[in-house]
Amino acid sequence: MFRQFIDKSTGADVYLITSLGIFLVFFLIVTALLFTMNKKHVSYMSELPLTDDKA
Numbered sequence: 001m002f003r004q005f006i007d008k009s010t011g012a013d014v015y016l017i018t019s020l021g022i023f024l025v026f027f028l029i030v031t032a033l034l035f036t037m038n039k040k041h042v043s044y045m046s047e048l049p050l051t052d053d054k055a
Contacts, residue, residue, distance in 0.1 A: 006012045
């Protein structure tokens with residue numbers, strides 16, 4: 001089914017390359033942010049409680 005959609009649409013190669021490019025750019029940005037993130041902030045956030053037990 002997907003192959004029929006690609007064969008019938010004009011400019012499908014541009015669509016596929018563009019979607020791959022957007023994914024790669026997003027993946028690289030998230031990876032860069034992950035490595036440059038402050039480790040103390042990550043440790044602080046991991047120790048925060050998820051629910052409020054005071055109810």
